[in-house]
Amino acid sequence: MLILGIETSCDETSAAVVRDGCDVLSSVIHSQAKLHEKTGGVVPEVAAREHVAYIIPVVRKALDDAKISLSSLDAIAVTKEPGLLPSLLIGLQTAKTISFATKVPVVETHHTVSHIYSNWLERDASEIMFPLIVLTVSGGHNDLVLMESHSRMRVIGTTLDDAAGEAFDKVARLLGLGYPGGPRISHAAKSGKRDAYDFPRAWLFDSVRNGNKRKMSFDFSFSGMKTSIRNFIAGRKLAEAEIADIAASFEEAVCDVLSRKLCEAAQSFGAREAHLAGGVSANGRLRELVSERLKPEITLRYPVKLEYCTDNGAMVASAAYFSRNNSFFCQGI
Ligand code: KG4
Ligand code: ZN
Numbered sequence: 565m566l567i568l569g570i571e572t573s574c575d576e577t578s579a580a581v582v583r584d585g586c587d588v589l590s591s592v593i594h595s596q597a598k599l600h601e602k603t604g605g606v607v608p609e610v611a612a613r614e615h616v617a618y619i620i621p622v623v624r625k626a627l628d629d630a631k632i633s634l635s636s637l638d639a640i641a642v643t644k645e646p647g648l649l650p651s652l653l654i655g656l657q658t659a660k661t662i663s664f665a666t667k668v669p670v671v672e673t674h675h676t677v678s679h680i681y682s683n684w685l686e687r688d689a690s691e692i693m694f695p696l697i698v699l700t701v702s703g704g705h706n707d708l709v710l711m712e713s714h715s716r717m718r719v720i721g722t723t724l725d726d727a728a729g730e731a732f733d734k735v736a737r738l739l740g741l742g743y744p745g746g747p748r749i750s751h752a753a754k755s756g757k758r759d760a761y762d763f764p765r766a767w768l769f770d771s772v773r774n775g776n777k778r779k780m781s782f783d784f785s786f787s788g789m790k791t792s793i794r795n796f797i798a799g800r801k802l803a804e805a806e807i808a809d810i811a812a813s814f815e816e817a818v819c820d821v822l823s824r825k826l827c828e829a830a831q832s833f834g835a836r837e838a839h840l841a842g843g844v845s846a847n848g849r850l851r852e853l854v855s856e857r858l859k860p861e862i863t864l865r866y867p868v869k870l871e872y873c874t875d876n877g878a879m880v881a882s883a884a885y886f887s888r889n890n891s892f893f894c895q896g897i
Contacts (some may be wrong), residue, residue, distance in 0.1 A: 568626065569881030570619075571674050572655030574704065575599075577618040580878035581630035581637075585885035586684050590629035591878045593871055594618045601743045605733065611680025612650035619658050622635045626877065630827045633790060637668045641884030644672035646704065671884040676705050677717070679841040681882035682872040683865050689886075693836040693863070699826040700844030702874075703729035703744075708782045708829050714886045720829060721782025724768075728818050729844045731786040735793055736816050736886075739807050749811045753849070756805075756812030761796070763789050763817040767824075782829050788850040789817055815849055823853035830862050840866040 566589075571578040575596040581589040596614045600606045625633065642659035643652060656672070663670045679700045684692065697720075698709045704714050708721035724735070729746060736745030741752055766785040793814060802810070822844070830838040838858055844850060845866050855864050867873050 565635060565885060566632060567639045567641050567671075567881040567884050568637050568668075569633075569678075569879070569884065570623065570655045570659050571660075571678070571875050571877045571880045572615045572619065572644040572651050573643045573645075574651060574875055575611050575614075576875040577615050577622050577654075578799060578875060578877040579619075579623040579626035579841070580881055581626055581882035582685070582878050582885065584689075585681070585882045586614070586687055586689050588685055588878050589632065589878060591871065592622050592626045592628045592629065593876055594622050595874075597744055604737050604743050606648070607654055608648040608650050611648060612654055615651055615654035619654055623658065623662075628780055634662065634666045634668065637666075639669050639671045639884060641671045641880045642851070643675050643678060651712055661822070663825030671888070673880050673883045673887070676700050676707060676709075677887060678879045678883040679705075680709060680711070680717075680839070681886060682867040682876070682879040683839045684882050684886065685872050685878050686868045687865075689793065692865075695828045695833060695835050696837035696839060697826065697833060697835040698839040698841055699822060699845075700842045701728050701822060701840070701844040702728060703733060705842065706784050707785075709824065710829075710833050720833070721784065721825065723741050723784040723786065725785050725787035725877050726790060728784070728822060730784055731790050731818060732815075732844065734790050735811075735858055738794055738797060739802070741807070741811070742864075744843075746817035746847060749815055750847060750849070752808050752811035753807075753815045754812075756810070758812045758816040760809035761813040763813055764792050765789070765817055767821070780828060781826070782825055784821065784825065785817065786821075789814070800882050818844075819847065819850040819853050823857055826854055827857040827859075831859060835862060835872065837863040837865060840864075841873070843874045846870050 577594040582592040706723035733745035741748040855877040
């Protein structure tokens with residue numbers, strides 16, 4: 565089954581052709597990061613205008629690279645939600661217009677589910693074992709999902725405030741490191757000390773949901789950590805070495821919380837695999853801590869390429885293929 569995936573939910577204009585959910589025949593991503601660096605974050609209308617300028621060339625290149633004509637496609641998958649509305653509309657209208665002209669059906673996908681399927685790209689699907697736990701962590705979302713099959717997914721934890729990627733972006737801005745914050749913080753952290761500052765970790769012991777005061781909740785909260793850093797640096801002129809130490813200590817604190825909750829969830833739900841997905845899954849320290857802490861019998865996976873961690877059309881096509889019969893999946897025209 566050949567699916568064209570289109571992704572425009574935030575600041576990447578992307579299209580890809582994927583065969584049977586795993587085999588990536590082409591993947592084209594136009595990142596708008598340079599454009600948004602000027603404003604230190606994504607301005608929705610600016611992002612939408614950039615999608616308008618790039619969506620047709622990106623789709624055309626994806627088809628050309630895959631050596632596929634529109635008429636040989638089985639479906640066009642496109643991100644429906646969640647995301648920035650003006651950005652989403654460009655992808656949706658493009659998919660529906662191509663569908664109107666070619667009669668190829670449109671399949672609308674959920675963005676978080678698409679990130680989950682980034683771990684199927686360029687892998688043999690028969691090797692991935694259920695049940696598994698996925699930590700999807702990016703600028704807009706931060707969820708722990710228990711996946712028992714392609715049609716049984718349950719969110720067992722989510723963020724109560726900021727997603728980790730959003731915290732990376734905000735702290736990078738406070739430190740004057742620019743956008744996007746994740747890679748900038750990681751770069752600055754290389755020359756800093758991880759234990760220079762002990763920024764607060766929100767473990768959130770959940771007495772209500774678990775009926776047991778001592779049980780850690782699988783929900784997340786990063787706004788307190790961000791505020792603590794804001795208060796810490798307020799009114800101070802930071803030397804380069806201090807910025808590096810703050811970046812390293814902040815990265816450590818975020819990755820400590822993410823990795824502990826993922827590993828604990830994997831163990832308590834009897835998962836055979838633990839997956840990292842979303843923009844923050846590109847983070848080297850997060851990958852390192854999870855592989856140190858995960859029980860050896862649980863398989864750790866993260867996307868095979870860095871470009872599949874952040875937003876991309878290939879994961880959208882894969883999600884459409886594997887979840888074509890489930891309720892997360894919204895059928896289009
Ligand atoms: O998945 P994505 O492209 O978009 C959303 O769905 O939000 O993720 C973007 C987020 C940004 O917040 C960015 O700072 C973060 O992923 N990110 C990283 C890294 N690379 C990207 N965070 C930590 N470390 C990284 N290496
Ligand atoms: Zn995303």
